[in-house]
Amino acid sequence: MFPKVRQVYSGAKPSMHAPHSYVNALMPWYDSQSRDLPWRQKGQDHADPYGVWVSEIMLQQTTVAAVLDYYARFMARFPSVEHLASAPLEDVLHQWQGLGYYSRARNLHKAAQVVVSQYNGAFPACEKSLLALPGVGPYTAAAIASMAYNIPTLPVDGNVARVFARLFKIATPLPQLLGEVRSRMGAFTGHGPHHGDIAQALMDLGATICTPARPSCDVCPLRGLCQAFAASNTHAYPVKAPKKTTPHKWATAFVMRNTQGDVYIRQRPETGLLASLMEVPTTPWDTQEPGEFSPPVQGDWQRIPKPVTHIFTHFKLTVSVWLAEGVTQDPNLAGMWTPLSELSSHAFPTLMDKIFKSAGIKINTSS
Numbered sequence: 001m002f003p004k005v006r007q008v009y010s011g012a013k014p015s016m017h018a019p020h021s022y023v024n025a026l027m028p029w030y031d032s033q034s035r036d037l038p039w040r041q042k043g044q045d046h047a048d049p050y051g052v053w054v055s056e057i058m059l060q061q062t063t064v065a066a067v068l069d070y071y072a073r074f075m076a077r078f079p080s081v082e083h084l085a086s087a088p089l090e091d092v093l094h095q096w097q098g099l100g101y102y103s104r105a106r107n108l109h110k111a112a113q114v115v116v117s118q119y120n121g122a123f124p125a126c127e128k129s130l131l132a133l134p135g136v137g138p139y140t141a142a143a144i145a146s147m148a149y150n151i152p153t154l155p156v157d158g159n160v161a162r163v164f165a166r167l168f169k170i171a172t173p174l175p176q177l178l179g180e181v182r183s184r185m186g187a188f189t190g191h192g193p194h195h196g197d198i199a200q201a202l203m204d205l206g207a208t209i210c211t212p213a214r215p216s217c218d219v220c221p222l223r224g225l226c227q228a229f230a231a232s233n234t235h236a237y238p239v240k241a242p243k244k245t246t247p248h249k250w251a252t253a254f255v256m257r258n259t260q261g262d263v264y265i266r267q268r269p270e271t272g273l274l275a276s277l278m279e280v281p282t283t284p285w286d287t288q289e290p291g292e293f294s295p296p297v298q299g300d301w302q303r304i305p306k307p308v309t310h311i312f313t314h315f316k317l318t319v320s321v322w323l324a325e326g327v328t329q330d331p332n333l334a335g336m337w338t339p340l341s342e343l344s345s346h347a348f349p350t351l352m353d354k355i356f357k358s359a360g361i362k363i364n365t366s367s
Ligand code: SF4
Pocket: 163, 166, 167, 209, 210, 211, 215, 216, 217, 220, 221, 222, 223, 226, 227, 228, 229, 234
């Protein structure tokens, strides 16, 4: 499949401002250097839109290396959009455990049901319809459109934006830079036989060569076209936006075990942060450090010396963890007492993993 792609690009020498220069310079490098990833197809073959979609949603906030195992497990459990649509949400959240940002898993589940009910299981082939699916933003819509349907568009994430910022010396900081890049994507789109390859080549270049701190310009296929390289100021791009301070919240968590050693857990509300996931009781997450509090039941409460910290997208949370063992079960508590061996069958957010760990409880998530 590759020779056909290479024939189109080969022989054309990149020159500044010439049509096709950027693509002609980039694609021979991609043909020989690209990463083999399970959701990819190169050359004339189109990728499976379901695989592209799942991988792109997983890759939001997570690296390729970290996603590979999760992707393999997820696809083994839900091999098609129909399997995902018909699975209980709890199963989907459980498979997602460890990836964080659980709204992504909930949206995957909802969108799979839309694809099955409205599109008979076939993903729509235009960006506008893809954008209407729950949880699908401009980046993911463009990734599916280009990689699975060969539509001349470009998924623009931080990696691709960095390449553009340096290539064209764009002085706009993120996130406005993303819009600026989209308006210049014509330098790469519409100039090759397979637009998905061009999109993936740019993603790879940003991830492996045009890296944030020390770009490897000496081996970059776009070096001859790069304005920042020519001006010896690649370090100045992308321009940084002034730093915002992250809000800080505090809470107290209560880890309770009964006389059999079972752990008390309950389900979070169906909406809001970490919706529907399991947790131990906590005080409200407040911008003030907690003062006096009442534990959910009487017991011999011991404070774990080191608090747990967790960074969410918009705030940092510090949790003071208290542990009580051998407590008497209170029939007024609406949650469940769960044996240690069964904790792994529930979906907990990463924050709860940290809280359990600090209280000396390990959840076996290998199953
Ligand atoms: S020459 Fe350097 S700065 Fe320019 S695109 Fe290539 S790696 Fe990035």
